[in-house]
Structures are given as structure tokens and as C-alpha cells.
Amino acid sequence: MSLAPVPVTAGGRRKSPPRSRAPGEPRRIGYLFILPAVLVYAGFVFAPFLHSIYLSFFEGNGITRMEFVGVANYVDIATNPVLRSAFIHALELIVFYSIIPIAIGLLLASVLHRSRIRGVAFYRTALFLPYVIAPTAIAVIWRWILAPRGPLNSFLEAVGLGALATPWLGDFTWALPSVGLVGTWVMFGLALALLLAGAQKIPLELYEAVRLDGGGLWTEFRAVTLPGLRYEIVVALVLTTTAALRNFDIIYVMTSGGPGNATVVPSYLVYQQAFKVAQIGAAAAMGTVLILAIVGVNLLITRMARGSS
Amino acid sequence: MSERVVFDGVSVTYPGMSAPALREVSLEVPEGELLVLVGPSGCGKSTFLRALAGLEGVSAGRILIGDRDVTRVPAKDRDVAMVFQNYALYPQMTVAQNMGFALKVAKVPKDEIKTRVGAAARLLDLEPYLDRKPGALSGGQRQRVAMGRAIVREPQAFLMDEPLSNLDAKLRVQTRAQIATLQRRLGTTMVYVTHDQVEAMTLGDRVAILKDGEIQQVDSPAAVYDRPVNAFVASFIGSPSMNLAEVDVVDAGVSLAGTTIPVDREVLAKVTSGRALLGVRPEDLDVVGSGVAITVELVEMLGADTYIYGRLSEGPLLVARVDPSIRPALGSVVHVMPSRTYLFAAEGDQSLLG
Numbered sequence: 001m002s003l004a005p006v007p008v009t010a011g012g013r014r015k016s017p018p019r020s021r022a023p024g025e026p027r028r029i030g031y032l033f034i035l036p037a038v039l040v041y042a043g044f045v046f047a048p049f050l051h052s053i054y055l056s057f058f059e060g061n062g063i064t065r066m067e068f069v070g071v072a073n074y075v076d077i078a079t080n081p082v083l084r085s086a087f088i089h090a091l092e093l094i095v096f097y098s099i100i101p102i103a104i105g106l107l108l109a110s111v112l113h114r115s116r117i118r119g120v121a122f123y124r125t126a127l128f129l130p131y132v133i134a135p136t137a138i139a140v141i142w143r144w145i146l147a148p149r150g151p152l153n154s155f156l157e158a159v160g161l162g163a164l165a166t167p168w169l170g171d172f173t174w175a176l177p178s179v180g181l182v183g184t185w186v187m188f189g190l191a192l193a194l195l196l197a198g199a200q201k202i203p204l205e206l207y208e209a210v211r212l213d214g215g216g217l218w219t220e221f222r223a224v225t226l227p228g229l230r231y232e233i234v235v236a237l238v239l240t241t242t243a244a245l246r247n248f249d250i251i252y253v254m255t256s257g258g259p260g261n262a263t264v265v266p267s268y269l270v271y272q273q274a275f276k277v278a279q280i281g282a283a284a285a286m287g288t289v290l291i292l293a294i295v296g297v298n299l300l301i302t303r304m305a306r307g308s309s
Numbered sequence: 310m311s312e313r314v315v316f317d318g319v320s321v322t323y324p325g326m327s328a329p330a331l332r333e334v335s336l337e338v339p340e341g342e343l344l345v346l347v348g349p350s351g352c353g354k355s356t357f358l359r360a361l362a363g364l365e366g367v368s369a370g371r372i373l374i375g376d377r378d379v380t381r382v383p384a385k386d387r388d389v390a391m392v393f394q395n396y397a398l399y400p401q402m403t404v405a406q407n408m409g410f411a412l413k414v415a416k417v418p419k420d421e422i423k424t425r426v427g428a429a430a431r432l433l434d435l436e437p438y439l440d441r442k443p444g445a446l447s448g449g450q451r452q453r454v455a456m457g458r459a460i461v462r463e464p465q466a467f468l469m470d471e472p473l474s475n476l477d478a479k480l481r482v483q484t485r486a487q488i489a490t491l492q493r494r495l496g497t498t499m500v501y502v503t504h505d506q507v508e509a510m511t512l513g514d515r516v517a518i519l520k521d522g523e524i525q526q527v528d529s530p531a532a533v534y535d536r537p538v539n540a541f542v543a544s545f546i547g548s549p550s551m552n553l554a555e556v557d558v559v560d561a562g563v564s565l566a567g568t569t570i571p572v573d574r575e576v577l578a579k580v581t582s583g584r585a586l587l588g589v590r591p592e593d594l595d596v597v598g599s600g601v602a603i604t605v606e607l608v609e610m611l612g613a614d615t616y617i618y619g620r621l622s623e624g625p626l627l628v629a630r631v632d633p634s635i636r637p638a639l640g641s642v643v644h645v646m647p648s649r650t651y652l653f654a655a656e657g658d659q660s661l662l663g
Contacts, residue, residue, distance in 0.1 A: 208391075211385050213385075230401075
């Protein structure tokens with residue numbers, strides 16, 4: 001491929017290079033440079049995505065002939081209580097994956113960044129660690145901790161709270177919160193690391209200014225910490241809500257959607273429909289709705305952040 | 310309401326530091342006065358201001374604002390306003406919101422906030438910028454917003470922490486004059502911290518010079534210039550700073566590089582060890598036919614004045630501020646003679662005059 005710079009080829013005709021565009025303006029040749037990435041993206045992300053939208057209008061197992069069914073798969077998601085509950089569970093998981101970790105993170109960040117704590121770097125790493133561990137490993141560990149005869153129940157019995165002991169992951173009331181709290185444990189480190197980094201950029205004089213302006217701790221938080229962490233909060237929200245919505249590994253390993261359908265989530269259903277019961281069309285429709293939900297929630301978050309600035 | 314500020318034996322020691330940042334400082338700033346605290350970095354002047362604001366705890370002594378003992382009162386209840394070196398404006402708020410924030414916290418009615426912010430904005434030429442955010446303002450405008458935020462409060466005292474140090478030289482001179490005018494018009498007690506002795510001399514009703522956490526002298530700008538209590542104050546106030554040289558006491562004077570400089574007998578009588586520190590301001594050194602010989606090393610021509618830097622045959626570099634018509638060649642020898650001298654004790658630097 002010959003990529004002669006533009007001014008040289010132009011130089012043959014004119015004495016001085018043409019000033020048709022401002023310096024730094026995009027040139028058409030730039031597209032050539034992003035072509036490899038575009039090809040990879042189109043081949044491995046965009047084409048399968050379009051194909052899956054296409055498949056979502058069919059019914060079949062993907063091997064024999066597929067039958068066109070229109071929007072029936074989508075109607076099913078809206079009407080079938082199991083499919084619908086998967087999305088409701090996903091929304092509930094957002095509380096555990098994003099809202100609780102970010103709320104605790106904000107509280108700790110606003111306290112921590114002003115006090116000199118010995119070994120802050122150690123705690124930061126320790127709290128961030130769960131986010132680094134493979135979700136499957138985390139799920140295995142917590143499944144063990146929460147098992148009917150696992151460490152948590154043994155501990156409760158040892159301290160005389162045996163009445164509280166319950167088969168956490170087998171209980172219809174507790175299964176989803178239990179899985180959710182594992183998400184809280186994982187995401188909290190991420191939220192805190194992000195928010196602490198952001199809080200360190202806030203000049204301490206701003207807090208002093210609030211105090212001299214007659215404000216207390218709540219005013220400091222509202223007038224300085226919260227606005228100062230706006231971008232970090234948005235990033236944390238986007239990352240954690242996405243993780244909550246597309247959650248698969250932890251559910252798969254810990255509960256497989258059970259007991260009953262108490263912890264069924266969209267990603268798990270996609271997997272189940274596609275590979276367990278071979279309903280390719282239904283799985284594709286589910287996946288499409290999930291993607292739209294993720295994009296929608298993220299748009300909402302960024303829109304709200306822009307509105308409040 | 311403007312109130313006096315009193316420091317009564319105040320000491321501040323930072324955690325983990327052995328030496329206190331402020332050492333038993335006692336000082337009264339009468340109501341309506343503009344006091345400038347000046348000193349080299351690390352002298353404790355910012356600590357003084359932060360202790361007064363309530364941002365720094367006091368380890369000993371009392372702080373009074375008016376007749377109210379505020380030593381243990383938290384910053385938010387002290388009713389003082391501070392202008393920070395980097396202004397500390399709330400970045401997400403508009404200029405109007407920044408200026409009115411303290412009133413909003415104090416639950417002042419919206420209409421009154423608007424009136425008071427409007428009045429302050431008029432005073433500071435900020436009216437066109439009320440709806441802008443600090444990020445869209447120039448350094449000088451931000452500085453005025455910070456001032457506005459303090460004025461709107463109508464506090465008992467203004468605290469200024471090097472408010473001009475982030476401005477360029479020209480703007481600094483302008484704003485300096487503006488602050489002085491404003492303070493006189495409002496009549497509010499102001500404690501102003503700076504490391505710049507020119508600001509101290511031009512702004513202050515009185516100037517307090519600090520060193521190592523201790524007040525060296527508190528007096529009017531003219532008095533600290535004319536009657537410095539020790540060699541530190543003498544060399545800190547005035548530009549270029551005072552020439553200081555260790556000298557031997559001889560009959561009827563002191564000997565500087567072999568030349569006898571006459572000194573009053575009364576003053577000489579106070580010298581105990583036979584040696585003293587002679588101080589001569591550059592503006593008091595005249596070029597004469599015969600006197601102290603110096604070898605010219607540098608000549609700075611400033612237009613109205615010329616500074617001659619010359620070295621004694623033995624000892625330090627001397628600076629003389631002379632008439633611009635005098636232009637000695639580099640390396641030439643000129644003779645200078647002081648028209649006025651200061652004498653300090655060789656031990657302890659205390660002034661031996663007056």
C-alpha cells in the first residue's frame with residue numbers, strides 16, 4: 001500500500017500546499033488507518049448483533065429450518081411472567097450492584113480523603129481486589145459461605161443466632177438479596193477506588209470555604225463533594241449498572257436461577273434458551289431487549305448527569 | 310458588624326512537628342483596622358490566619374473577635390470571611406450563587422440575597438458576569454468574585470490569604486489599590502497575609518512582621534521602616550533590602566573596611582562585645598569623593614534610580630541606590646558614605662538605636 005502524504009502529491013501542481021482545510025481537520029486518508037479496527041468490530045460485534053436481531057423474529061432450534069414468527073418472541077417477553085421477572089430481577093440487582101456500593105463509597109470517600117490514614121494504599125488495594133478476581137471464583141467462594149451448613153450459618157449458630165440461619169441460596173426471599181450482596185461486595189471496591197481518586201482532586205480549600213460560609217458536614221457534602229465527584233459517579237454508575245444488567249457468571253454458579261425462578265436474570269435466560277432448550281429466536285429476542293435496556297439505562301445516566309451540571 | 314480581633318498568647322503546634330508554628334502570639338487588631346501580616350515563608354503568618362478563621366486548632370492562648378472568645382468556636386460560627394490564595398470558588402455555581410452561598414446557608418430570604426449580591430457586584434464591577442461560572446472568568450475576575458463572596462456576608466472581619474499572589478504584576482498593583490479603598494469604605498477589620506513587603510507597606514494601617522512563629526514588630530509602615538527593632542525587620546522591610554555588615558567599634562564610630570563611620574556615643578555605649586552589626590539602607594548610601602571603597606560588580610538602571618552593587622575589599626556586597634546620572638563602569642572603584650546608619654547588637658540582632 002502506498003500512503004504518500006497529501007502535501008507532497010499536491011506539491012506537484014502548486015507551489016505552496018493547499019489550505020483547503022484547517023490544520024488538524026480530518027482527512028479522508030484517516031479512514032484507512034481505522035479500517036482494521038472497523039473490520040474486526042463489524043465482523044465480531046456488529047454483524048452478529050444484526051444477525052441476532054434477525055434471528056429474534058424466528059422460531060426454531062437453529063439447526064433445522066427456522067420459522068418466521070414476527071414479533072411473537074418480543075410479545076412473549078412482555079407477557080410471559082418468567083421472562084418478565086428476569087428483567088425485574090435485573091433492576092433489583094442494580095440496587096445491590098450500583099446504588100448501595102456507590103452510596104457507601106460516597107460516604108467513605110468523603111470521610112477518608114480528608115483524614116490521614118496509615119496504609120491507605122493497602123486498604124484501597126484490598127477493597128478493590130474482589131473486582132479483580134474472576135466472577136466464577138467469587139461465586140464458588142460465596143456459594144460455599146452461604147451454603148446451608150456453610151461458614152455463615154455456622155457462625156450464626158456459634159454466636160447464638162442460630163434462629164437466623166437459613167439456606168440463603170435456597171430461600172425464595174433471600175436468594176436474590178444474597179446474590180445481590182455478593183455484587184455489592186464486588187462493586188464496592190470499584191466504586192470506592194473511583195470515588196477516592198476523584199475526591200483527591202477536590203481542593204481542600206473548598207471545604208474550608210464552606211465552613212467559613214457557615215456550612216456544616218451536610219453542606220460540605222452537597223456543595224463540594226457531590227459536585228466534585230460528578231464524573232466519577234457517572235462512570236461508576238455506568239460500569240456497575242451494566243454489570244448488574246448483564247450479570248451471568250455469579251447467577252450461573254451460585255443459583256442457576258433458582259430456587260424456582262427466584263434469581264433468573266436476562267443473561268441467564270439467553271444462555272438457557274439458546275443452549276439448553278434450543279429456542280434460538282427467543283434467546284435472540286431476549287438478548288436484543290437486554291442490549292437495548294443497557295443502552296437505555298446508560299443514556300439515562302449520562303443525560304441526568306448532564307442535566308445536573 | 311465590624312469587630313476587633315485579639316490574639317492572647319496564642320500558640321499553634323501542628324501534629325508531628327516539634328517546633329510550634331505560632332509561639333505565644335499576642336496582638337490586638339482594633340475595629341476597622343487593616344493589619345498586614347508579613348514574613349518569609351514558614352514564618353507562621355498563614356497559621357495565624359487559619360487559627361483566626363477556625364481552620365486550625367490552637368494549643369494555647371485565647372482568640373477574641375469583639376468581646377466573644379472564639380478559641381473553641383468552630384469555623385462556621387465565627388462570622389469571619391476569608392479570601393483564599395486560589396480563591397476556592399465553587400466551580401459548579403455561578404458567580405451570583407458563589408457570592409450568595411453563605412447567605413443561602415444562613416437561610417437569608419431570596420430577595421435579600423439578590424439585593425446584597427447585586428450591590429456587591431456593582432461595587433466590584435461584576436454585574437455582567439453574575440450568571441457565569443468561575444471557569445469562564447479571568448484570574449482578576451475570579452479574585453473579585455472571591456472578594457465579593459466575602460463582602461456580601463458583612464462579616465465581623467475579613468481574612469485575606471495572599472489574595473494577589475496569583476495575579477500578574479500590573480493587575481496586582483491595581484487590585485491592591487482596590488482592596489485598600491474597599492476596606493476603608495466598608496470600615497471592616499481586615500487581617501491581610503502576604504510575603505510581599507511592598508504590599509505590606511502600601512496596604513497596612515499597621516504591619517506585623519513574623520519570623521519563626523513569633524511577632525518581631527507591629528507598627529505603622531513608616532515606623533517599621535524608620536525604626537526596625539532588629540536586623541531581621543530591617544532587612545525584610547525595604548527594597549532593595551538594607552545592607553548589613555559586621556563591624557568593629559572604634560573611637561566615635563564603627564570601622565567599615567578601614568573607614569570610620571561616625572555613630573552617636575550614646576548608641577556606641579550600648580555595644581558590649583566590641584563588635585556590632587551596621588545597617589545602611591541603599592537609599593542612604595551616597596557616592597562621595599572619599600569614603601568606603603567598593604568595587605562595582607553590577608549596575609542596574611531602573612530609570613528613576615540606579616542600583617550599584619559593589620564589593621568591599623573584605624566582606625559583603627553593598628547596594629547603593631543613587632541618582633541615575635551616576636554610571637560607574639563595571640570593575641571600577643567608587644567611594645560611598647552612609648548619610649544615616651542603624652546599629653544592631655552582634656548577638657541577638659536587637660536594634661541599639663532609640
